[in-house]
Amino acid sequence: MRRPLIAGNWKMNTDRSSGTDLASAIAGRAGDAGDVDLLVCPPSVYLASVKESLGSAEVALGGQNMYHEASGAFTGETSADMLKDVGCKYVILGHSERRHVMGESDSDVNKKTLAALDAGLIPVVCVGELLEEREAGNTAAVIKAQFEGSLAGLTADQMAKTVVAYEPVWAIGTGKVASPEQAEEVHADLRSLIADSYNAETAEQVRILYGGSVKPGNAAELLGQDNIDGALIGGASLKADDFLAIAAAG
Ligand code: PEP
Numbered sequence: 001m002r003r004p005l006i007a008g009n010w011k012m013n014t015d016r017s018s019g020t021d022l023a024s025a026i027a028g029r030a031g032d033a034g035d036v037d038l039l040v041c042p043p044s045v046y047l048a049s050v051k052e053s054l055g056s057a058e059v060a061l062g063g064q065n066m067y068h069e070a071s072g073a074f075t076g077e078t079s080a081d082m083l084k085d086v087g088c089k090y091v092i093l094g095h096s097e098r099r100h101v102m103g104e105s106d107s108d109v110n111k112k113t114l115a116a117l118d119a120g121l122i123p124v125v126c127v128g129e130l131l132e133e134r135e136a137g138n139t140a141a142v143i144k145a146q147f148e149g150s151l152a153g154l155t156a157d158q159m160a161k162t163v164v165a166y167e168p169v170w171a172i173g174t175g176k177v178a179s180p181e182q183a184e185e186v187h188a189d190l191r192s193l194i195a196d197s198y199n200a201e202t203a204e205q206v207r208i209l210y211g212g213s214v215k216p217g218n219a220a221e222l223l224g225q226d227n228i229d230g231a232l233i234g235g236a237s238l239k240a241d242d243f244l245a246i247a248a249a250g
Helices: 016-028 044-054 080-085 096-100 106-119 131-135 139-150 156-161 180-197 200-205 216-223 240-248
Strands: 005-009 037-041 059-063 090-093 122-127 163-166 207-211 230-233
Touching (some): 016 037, 016 044, 016 059, 016 240, 037 090, 044 059, 106 122, 106 139, 139 180, 180 200, 216 230, 230 240
Parallel strands (some): 005 037, 037 059, 059 090, 090 122, 163 207
């Protein structure tokens, strides 16, 4: 059985004081979350302080992005080994804001995914369609292209470890959540794509998260779908009560 993963993407929010307070509040009540894995992804400059505040609690740390090269003249970038060095276990890659605001391509995301896996990080690779793509009936084709482009060249073992996050762009930070049926349809398609590209056993192991306006009030229904194995949460992950309430629904 796949263990749910409840991941908080803090984006470019918090400062050192509010970030460490949030981490301490989550760490202090992580035991109430139930049978789920918890992950917080603070801004990179606060990773080390947040790690300290998490202490020995069962809450993993993740980066929000990284660069695919190991080191060198890449001003402003952070490598997979650097993330590992400050205690990260996961890294979010190809988030819609990286794709649509910073212009990252599937090929960029693919290089990062392979580098993260090589370094021993678990990538959380995001895919998702724009509203106009959904309205034009192109959701399945867009997701297939992003899946094939972003996850090219992984071995079956690497695929099994990788987390995929389905985040419809129109649902991120908008308050418009995908219905459980809309989300489940894409999640089931993604699992079929994995089965076709690898094998059924690998497909059964991959955790596929839903992201896009997940809140305590809609989490149980989304997380109750067969192919939804957790959530990637933006806004609601900035409040310990909301984040933990979503985790308790998992
Ligand atoms: C996200 O940041 O990945 C996200 C899904 O944001 P929100 O939960 O605020 O829609």
